Amino acid sequence: MTARNLFLLPGDGIGPEAMGEVRKIIAYMNEAMNAGFVTDEGLVGGSAYDAHGAAISEGDMQKALAADAVLFGAVGGPKWDSVPYEVRPEAGLLRLRKDLQLFANLRPAICYPALASASSLKPELVEGLDILIIRELTGGVYFGEPKEIIDLGNGQKRGIDTQVYDTYEIERIAGVAFEMARTRQNRVCSMEKRNVMKSGVLWNQVVTETHKAKYSDVQLEHMLADAGGMQLVRQPKQFDVIVTDNLFGDMLSDVAAMLTGSLGMLPSASLGAPDGKTGKRKALYEPVHGSAPDIAGKGVANPIAMIASFAMCLRYSFNLVKEADDLEKAIANVLDKGIRTGDIMADGARQVGTVEMGDAILAEF
Amino acid sequence: MTARNLFLLPGDGIGPEAMGEVRKIIAYMNEAMNAGFVTDEGLVGGSAYDAHGAAISEGDMQKALAADAVLFGAVGGPKWDSVPYEVRPEAGLLRLRKDLQLFANLRPAICYPALASASSLKPELVEGLDILIIRELTGGVYFGEPKEIIDLGNGQKRGIDTQVYDTYEIERIAGVAFEMARTRQNRVCSMEKRNVMKSGVLWNQVVTETHKAKYSDVQLEHMLADAGGMQLVRQPKQFDVIVTDNLFGDMLSDVAAMLTGSLGMLPSASLGAPDGKTGKRKALYEPVHGSAPDIAGKGVANPIAMIASFAMCLRYSFNLVKEADDLEKAIANVLDKGIRTGDIMADGARQVGTVEMGDAILAEF
Ligand SMILES: CC(C)[C@H](C(=O)O)[C@@H](O)C(=O)O
Ligand SMILES: CC(C)[C@H](C(=O)O)[C@@H](O)C(=O)O
Numbered sequence: 001m002t003a004r005n006l007f008l009l010p011g012d013g014i015g016p017e018a019m020g021e022v023r024k025i026i027a028y029m030n031e032a033m034n035a036g037f038v039t040d041e042g043l044v045g046g047s048a049y050d051a052h053g054a055a056i057s058e059g060d061m062q063k064a065l066a067a068d069a070v071l072f073g074a075v076g077g078p079k080w081d082s083v084p085y086e087v088r089p090e091a092g093l094l095r096l097r098k099d100l101q102l103f104a105n106l107r108p109a110i111c112y113p114a115l116a117s118a119s120s121l122k123p124e125l126v127e128g129l130d131i132l133i134i135r136e137l138t139g140g141v142y143f144g145e146p147k148e149i150i151d152l153g154n155g156q157k158r159g160i161d162t163q164v165y166d167t168y169e170i171e172r173i174a175g176v177a178f179e180m181a182r183t184r185q186n187r188v189c190s191m192e193k194r195n196v197m198k199s200g201v202l203w204n205q206v207v208t209e210t211h212k213a214k215y216s217d218v219q220l221e222h223m224l225a226d227a228g229g230m231q232l233v234r235q236p237k238q239f240d241v242i243v244t245d246n247l248f249g250d251m252l253s254d255v256a257a258m259l260t261g262s263l264g265m266l267p268s269a270s271l272g273a274p275d276g277k278t279g280k281r282k283a284l285y286e287p288v289h290g291s292a293p294d295i296a297g298k299g300v301a302n303p304i305a306m307i308a309s310f311a312m313c314l315r316y317s318f319n320l321v322k323e324a325d326d327l328e329k330a331i332a333n334v335l336d337k338g339i340r341t342g343d344i345m346a347d348g349a350r351q352v353g354t355v356e357m358g359d360a361i362l363a364e365f
Numbered sequence: 366m367t368a369r370n371l372f373l374l375p376g377d378g379i380g381p382e383a384m385g386e387v388r389k390i391i392a393y394m395n396e397a398m399n400a401g402f403v404t405d406e407g408l409v410g411g412s413a414y415d416a417h418g419a420a421i422s423e424g425d426m427q428k429a430l431a432a433d434a435v436l437f438g439a440v441g442g443p444k445w446d447s448v449p450y451e452v453r454p455e456a457g458l459l460r461l462r463k464d465l466q467l468f469a470n471l472r473p474a475i476c477y478p479a480l481a482s483a484s485s486l487k488p489e490l491v492e493g494l495d496i497l498i499i500r501e502l503t504g505g506v507y508f509g510e511p512k513e514i515i516d517l518g519n520g521q522k523r524g525i526d527t528q529v530y531d532t533y534e535i536e537r538i539a540g541v542a543f544e545m546a547r548t549r550q551n552r553v554c555s556m557e558k559r560n561v562m563k564s565g566v567l568w569n570q571v572v573t574e575t576h577k578a579k580y581s582d583v584q585l586e587h588m589l590a591d592a593g594g595m596q597l598v599r600q601p602k603q604f605d606v607i608v609t610d611n612l613f614g615d616m617l618s619d620v621a622a623m624l625t626g627s628l629g630m631l632p633s634a635s636l637g638a639p640d641g642k643t644g645k646r647k648a649l650y651e652p653v654h655g656s657a658p659d660i661a662g663k664g665v666a667n668p669i670a671m672i673a674s675f676a677m678c679l680r681y682s683f684n685l686v687k688e689a690d691d692l693e694k695a696i697a698n699v700l701d702k703g704i705r706t707g708d709i710m711a712d713g714a715r716q717v718g719t720v721e722m723g724d725a726i727l728a729e730f
Contacts, residue, residue, distance in 0.1 A: 076560075085563075085566060088560065090560045090561065094561070120486050120487060120490050120598055120599055120600070121485050121486055121487070121598075122485060122486070122487060125485050141506075141528060141561075141562065142561050144525075147562075147563050148563055149563050149566065149567050152531070152532075155532065156531055156532045156533060157531070157532050157567055158529060158530070158531050158532075158567075159528075159529070159530045159531075159562075159563045159564030159565070159566065159567030159568065160509075160527065160528065160529050160563060160564065161527075161528040161562045161563055161564050161565075162525065162526075162527050162528070163506060163524075163525065163526040163527070163528065164523060164524070164525050165523070165524045166517070166521055166522070166523050166524075167517075167520065167521045167522050167523075168521060193612075193615070195441075195453065195455045196455065196459070196506075196507050197506065197512075197524075197526045198450075198512050198513055198514050198524045198525060198526055199524035199525065199526050200524070200526075201450060201514065201524065202514050202522055202523075202524030203524065225616065226615045226616050226619040227619070227655075229594070229616050229617075229619050229620045229623075230619045230620065230622070230623040230628070232620075233485055233486075233598060233620055233623040233624060234485055234623050235485070247558070247612075248616075250558070250591045251590065251591050251594050251613075251616055252594075254591040254592065254594050254595045255594045255595065255597075255598055255620060257595070258594075258595040258598040258599050259598060263595070290592075
C-alpha cells in the first residue's frame with residue numbers, strides 16, 4: 001500500500017491540544033487497521049512567526065503542497081495582535097488556501113441531537129439541522145487587488161479592498177455545490193447581493209447558467225445574502241446546501257455554526273480541483289473554531305471539531321468512507337453518553353478534559 | 366411656526382399601505398397638536414420605473430433634497446426583477462442615500478416584551494434586548510469604483526466591486542456611534558475584518574483614534590465581523606451600540622432584526638451631517654422590512670415599522686421627543702393589549718389588518 005501522507009499544522013492556542021487527540025486516532029488506525037498514515041508536522045500562525053518571522057515558512061509550505069492532506073489546528077492570539085499585517089497569524093492560513101488552490105470550503109452545520117438544547121435557538125428549530133455551506137475560498141475580497149492603505153495627505157488615509165470574481169471561479173464552486181446536493185436533499189440556495197454588487201450579478205448569472213447546463217435535476221433557489229442571514233436565524237432547516245462567496249461565506253457559516261449550539265464541534269474541509277491525471281484533490285481540514293487563547297494549555301479544550309475535521313479528511317482525501325462514518329458515530333455516541341467538555345457542559349453530564357474526550361471517542365471508534 | 370416639510374415616498378409592495386397609516390398620524394398631529402406638517406409625495410422603485418423609466422425621477426430627487434425629512438416605504442418586487450441594473454428599484458434608495466449624504470444609518474434592534482416569544486431565540490436571550498446598530502451608509506463596497514462586469518473574452522467575464530473607506534468617513538460614523546452610546550449604556554462595539562481587509566485595518570485604527578481623542582469616557586470594544594455575527598446569535602444582550610461598515614451593517618442589522626422576532630416592527634433612520642449654519646440634518650426614515658410583494662394590496666401588512674420610523678423622524682428631525690416617546694408607547698400598548706397583524710399573531714391575540722392596526726395605535730397616541 002502506498003503511504004498516506006498527512007501534514008499536521010497544529011498552530012496556536014488550543015490547536016496543539018486538539019491535534020494531540022487526532023494524533024492518537026491516527027496511531028490507532030495505523031496499528032489496528034494498517035492505515036499507513038505517515039505524518040510530518042510544521043508551524044503556522046503565531047508559533048511560526050516566533051520561530052521564523054513568517055506566518056508559515058517556505059519549507060512548511062513545500063511540505064503542505066506535497067502532502068495528501070493538511071490538518072490545520074487554529075491560529076492567532078493576543079500575543080501577535082500587533083505584528084505587521086503581512087506576517088499576522090491569519091496570513092499563514094490564507095497563503096495555504098491560496099497556494100494550494102483550495103477554492104471549495106465545505107462547512108457542515110449539523111446539530112448533534114444531544115446538544116440541541118445548547119443552541120440559543122428554540123430546540124424545535126435546530127433539532128436535526130443539517131446544512132452544508134459551500135464557501136468559495138480563494139477569490140473575492142480576500143485576495144482581489146488593489147488591497148492597500150494609501151496616504152492621501154492632510155491626515156487622510158484611504159483603505160481599499162477589491163472584490164473580484166471570474167466566471168470560471170463561480171462555475172467551479174457552483175459545480176461543487178450541485179454535486180454535493182445530489183448526495184443530500186438535492187437542493188441548493190445561492191446567496192449574493194446582486195442588488196448592490198456587480199460581482200453578485202455575475203455570481204447569480206453564472207450559477208443559473210451552470211445549473212441549466214449541467215445540474216437541472218437539482219432544485220436551485222437564489223437569496224440575497226442579508227435575507228439569507230435572516231432566514232438562517234428564522235428557519236434554518238429550510239436549507240440543504242448553501243453556496244456563497246468568500247466573505248458572505250465567512251459571515252454566514254459562522255452564524256450557521258452558532259445556531260447548532262456546537263461551535264466547538266464543527267469541522268471544515270477546504271478542497272482543490274481534482275488533478276487531471278491522478279484525480280487527487282489538494283485538501284486542508286480545520287475546525288471552525290478559533291485558537292481560544294483564554295483556555296489554551298489548560299487541557300480543557302474540546303477536541304471534537306478537530307477530530308470531526310479528521311473524519312472529513314478520511315472521507316474526502318482517502319475515500320475511507322466507512323472509517324469516516326464510524327468516527328462520526330463515535331463522536332455522537334460519546335455525546336449521547338453524556339460525556340462533555342466544559343464548553344458543551346449540561347446538567348447531569350460528566351465533564352471531562354481534552355485528553356479524556358479524545359480517549360472516550362477512541363474507545364467508541 | 367415654520368412648516369415642517371415631509372416628503373413621502375411610499376414605493377412598492379406594502380409600502381403604500383404602511384404609509385397610509387403614517388398619513389393618518391400626521392393628519393392627527395396637524396389637527397390636534399397644530400404640528401404644522403406639510404406633506405408632498407413622490408414615486409420610488411418599481412413604481413417610479415413604471416412611470417418615468419427611472420428608479421426615482423429628477424423632480425422627486427429635488428423634492429427629497431429640499432424636504433426636512435423623507436419618509437420611505439419599501440421598493441422592489443418580482444415585476445421588476447429583470448429591469449436593467451441602473452434602474453432597478455434599489456437604485457432609487459441608493460441614490461437617495463448617496464445624494465442626500467445620509468452616511469449614518471441607525472437601526473435599533475429592540476425586542477418588544479409582548480413579542481419575545483415570537484423570536485426564534487430562547488425568550489430569556491432576547492427579553493429586554495435593546496441594541497442600536499450604527500451602519501455606515503454612503504461608502505464601502507456599495508459605492509466604490511470600479512464597480513463593473515468586464516468581458517474578458519473566451520466566455521469569461523469578471524465582476525468587480527471596490528470597498529473604499531477614507532479616514533473622514535470612518536471618523537464621522539464613529540462619532541455618531543460614540544455620541545449615541547453616551548445617551549444609552551455608554552458602550553460601543555466596532556466590527557470589521559481587519560484580519561483580511563485593509564479597509565478593516567484602517568477602520569479599526571480610526572475608530573481607536575477617534576475614541577482616544579474625543580470619547581475616551583465611552584467603553585470601546587473591537588470584534589471581527591464574523592465573530593460579531595456569532596455573538597449576536599449567541600448572546601445578543603451583550604451589545605449596546607454596534608458600529609460597522611455598509612456591507613457588514615447590512616448583514617448584521619438583518620440578523621439582529623430577526624433576533625427580535627419582530628422584523629415587521631423595526632424602524633431605521635438615515636441621517637446626514639448637521640448643516641454648518643442651521644444645524645439641520647438631512648434625513649430619511651424607512652422600515653427595515655422589504656416590500657413583501659406576496660401580501661401587498663391585501664390590507665394585512667404590519668404598519669408598525671413604518672409608524673416607528675415616523676417616531677424616529679419626530680425625534681431626530683424635529684426634536685419632538687415627547688411625541689416620539691408617546692408614539693412608541695402607543696405601539697407598545699397596542700401590542701400589550703394583544704392586537705396583532707398576521708405576521709406577529711399569537712395564541713389568544715386578536716388579529717387585525719393594516720388599517721385597524723393604524724387606528725389602534727392612533728387611539729392610544
Ligand atoms: C482566520 C480568518 C482569516 C478566517 C477567514 O476569515 O476566512 C476565519 O474567520 C475562517 O472563517 O476560516
Ligand atoms: C434594498 C437594499 C439595497 C438595501 C441595502 O442593501 O442596503 C437593504 O437591504 C437595506 O438594508 O436597506
